[in-house]
Amino acid sequence: MFRNARRIYPTLRSLLLGAVVASGVTVATSAVVGCGGDENDPATHVKKLSDPATRVPAVSRLVQFFEDAMTKDNKDRNGPNVKPLLDKIVEPMSQLCATGDLDEKTQSKVVKFLSDARDARGAPCLIKTLKDYKPDSTEEDVRAAARGVGPMKAKEAAGPLFEAFTKLRHSKPKASLITRDVHDALLDLADPSWESQCTTIIGKPIADRKDINVLKDEFYHQITCAEILGQLKAASAVKPLIKIVLSPVKADAQATAIYALIKIGKPSIDPTVKLLQGGDSELMDYAKGEFLKANTGADGKVQDAAKKMADTAYVAPAALILGSIGREEAVQPMIDAIAKADDTGKVVIARELLKLPTSDTALKAVQGVYEKTSITMTIPPGVGAREQLLETMGYLFDASLVPWMVKNALDAKGEDADLEPMRASTLLAVTKLMKADQVAEVDKLFNSKTTGPDNKPSTLGKGFEKEYKMATELLKECGDKLDCYFGKLADPNSHVGDKQFIGIKSAYMVGVLGGDAARPKLVELLPKITNAATKFISVQVIDRRSAKGDATIAGQLQKMVDEAEATKDSNKIAAVNPFKTVIYRLNARGQ
Template sequence: MIRSVRRITPLLSSLLLGVAAVSSVTVVAGTLVGCADENDPSTWVKRLDNPATTPAAVNRLVQFFEDAMTRDNKDRNGPTVKPLLDKIIEPLTQKCVAGDLDERTNSKLIKFISDTRDPRGAPCLIKALKDYRPDSTEEDVRWACRAIGAMKLKEAAGPLFETFQKVRTSKPKAGAMYRDVYDAMKQVNDPSWEPQLITIISRPINDPKDIPNLRDELFWQITSAELLGLQKSEKAVEPLLKMLLSPNKSQGHMTAMLALVKIGKPAVQPVIDLLQGNSKELIEYSKIEQLKSAGDKPTNEQKKAAETAHISQSALILGTIGRADSAAPLLAALGKSTDDAAKAIIARELSKVPKSQQTVEAFQQTYEKLPLNTAIPPGIGARETLLEASGTFFDASFVPWIVKTALEAKGEEADVAPIRDVSLATAMKLMGPDQVAEVDKLYNKAQTGADGKPSTVGKAFEKEYTMAKALLGECKADPECYLTKVSDSANQQKDTQFKGIKAAYMMGIYGKPELRQKIIDAMPKITNAAVRFVSVTAIDQLSPQGDADIAQKLQAIVDEAEEKRNEEMISANAPFKTVIYRLNARAQ
């Protein structure tokens, strides 16, 4: 019995010793964990390797970054942020690329790496693009694109283009990120994309009633057209022309037009050939596309219009490019045309090229010969359109002619009244201090009012006319004075904007090229969209030979608004692009 007890005792001791040993190890291990510095990023970097602690480690490291950004006032190169990123960006990127994270942690990591704008995180961002699953990972793509675009990561060009081709704006979730993909495409815009972009804009849109497909194609084609313009792709000239000749792609016409303006001089001769009827293939393509948009049974009128549709479109392109060498072919086409609507369109485009005696005379003669009821697409009055266009000549010598033609206009009241109204509005914008008495004749012209009662042409313009006369009294022929009125905060409100608009026209009339820089300097104060539009148009008028330096400064204004995502200013700057591209095209 005693022997048994003695045998049991060592066994119990052994068991107890084992427990003690285990407890000792546990205490030691606890002591080791407890000694790790929880506020040291390196501690959490080590925990990335343990699947059980990876999510917590990612969260803690992201928090380190956010706290550092707060301390450094959002400066990614700040004294706290930069050393931190040197420790954590690469291991976190490796963890992202490894692809063994849960969806929530992975998304948080992609957003973090996007926020760092650190090129060392590129592999993670690229992986997010490669892993794009429509209607699933849009948020990850959104953050990846923001960083890829901001850093202009050329190594992401291939995956970015593949993502672009997958985006379907017709899908609900794509609405959250397609703009980010578009922005990144513009910022990266790799030259290797050129042939693929051309292929995309060359795709037909056969059924515009298929709305989902139409939305997807327009996103792809409009974006591609813009990128080709930014690349100044000479190979894209003909495909862009075809895009403009297709009515089913009408929503992309302005982008294709601006792309050709951006390409500039290399686009001029192909357009001239089209205008003059020398591009047989393009003319035939235009006819087919016009008839395709007319439906199964086009009318004789539609068939006739299809024969000459290319003339108006090519005139519009030449005018928008706005080079001096566009004037001669436009004048020649105007002389040959027998269609009133086509003549009106060509004359309108003459107002966009550098002014000469020939362009002014051709413009005015065309206007005078047009029947009062002539309409141009999309069903607007031709004479009214030309009167508005006459303002962009920025030439006060137009005023007596405008007044004379308005007073002599004869016809039905419904045809004449709108013409006289637009005539007065344009004359008010262009008139100088010594022309008020001349404009008074039109202002006081008797006319039936909108209510059917006797009135005058000027009745509806009393407030604007008073503003215009007061402004002329203050500034007379001094462009510097008009500049102060343009930038005056009092003239940025809707009820006082006409004073700013009038002042901007007078800058274009009395100003010299050196005024352009002062207008640019004043742009931050010119917040009214209409005043801003006329001001940048005045810069266009004062730059008949173009100016790449002025164009670059205008582009900086556009870029700033887009970088800040200031939607109001982005909208107000919309007219800048045409002027920017035109100034560069003229300077080539």
């Protein structure tokens, strides 16, 4: 028994000594932490940034502090937890970034933190990141830097940001992932110092659309620069922007160039009118050359028809620009241009003339073009000429046109196969525009005889029975009472399922009956209108009834666009996209 006790004693002694040693280690460790400061105090980790041995974990801990504070303050960078924290850690982290004494992973973590912080004291790090951009290497850091300097409006970042932009090649896989972020940052800053460089960039020719990589790179740079020039309202860029619209080779950038010209506004008018009137030989020759280039076959030859069209290739683009800007000083020059244009040119000019503030003279000129246009004629990109004019005339919201439209449709001569598309377009147009006392007139067209798809006798209105019934019942209910149509627009049931045409017809009737005074109420109702077509018609009414522009309404519409884009919801963004042209036009008219 005692022998066993003697054996156990050394074992117990060693265990006890081990416990004492372990206890000593524990106490010693606790003492080190205690001397190093409070681990829950950001200041403790800021001090550790100066020591290479503790720098990396200190960066991670400080970033974690920030993320936790953002969660507590519901992403509010000025919140009671976030703001005091940023005051302590932004400058030390920015200084650490600037020294370059970090491994790539930790450097990226610091850059992303300073981007998310959106604190001006972190801008030097983000600017350095942009300056140090290495293609196919540091794209993620550049993305983070761009996401920071744009919303921060860091003007000192303008030069480095634009330099990084010129290095980007959208055709490269890594770069293509960040081109949108850099684009957005450029538009956030829109620095005037870029005007000259952007004007040069949009003027670069595109020799061959077959080189897809070059095409991607050029369009990224040219489209972005066109947007910047529009935002800057750069009058010096008007002719280079017009050249984009004149070049079929640059078709992908044309919509952006037109938006830019609308934003520039009044300074865009005189050069475009001069072109439309055939008074700018430089632009006319450029349009001809670009048209021929686009229509050159694989054998290097241009067909005779294309050669003939090349001489007037400037007419349609010039009319499109003037119609899109929508200022009244373009009305008379466009009326005058109709007489000198070929058949296609007449229709295009007439269509764009309808987008300008209306006058009796302008309307008569358009009606004259319509009546002389063949029912089989098409205009680029292959749509019926009369159908295009009818659709655009609908946006005049002028019910006095209904009898004239009906008469022209019924009096037209030709083959049934050619007449039916035009008559169907007319019926749809007059159904939207007609007032209660015009239903009997429209009934004549609705009940006109035709041949159905089964080659049996039918009526033109057979394919529109549901919509026509809704329209006539709505007119019986509301008559000429504007508030009744506003009530229908406010009713969610008017925008869903098989009732959608009630909302569309109601929007047209607000345009027909409402006048300028209806605009504020329409703006108020827009968020409640969920149907895209009805929303589009509603903003067309606002546009039509704002001949002199309206900066206040433009600002209200812009707010809706900004709110939709902030959600990142593609459906919400698409629903407000039509607002943009109207916003630009309202501002341009008010200059």
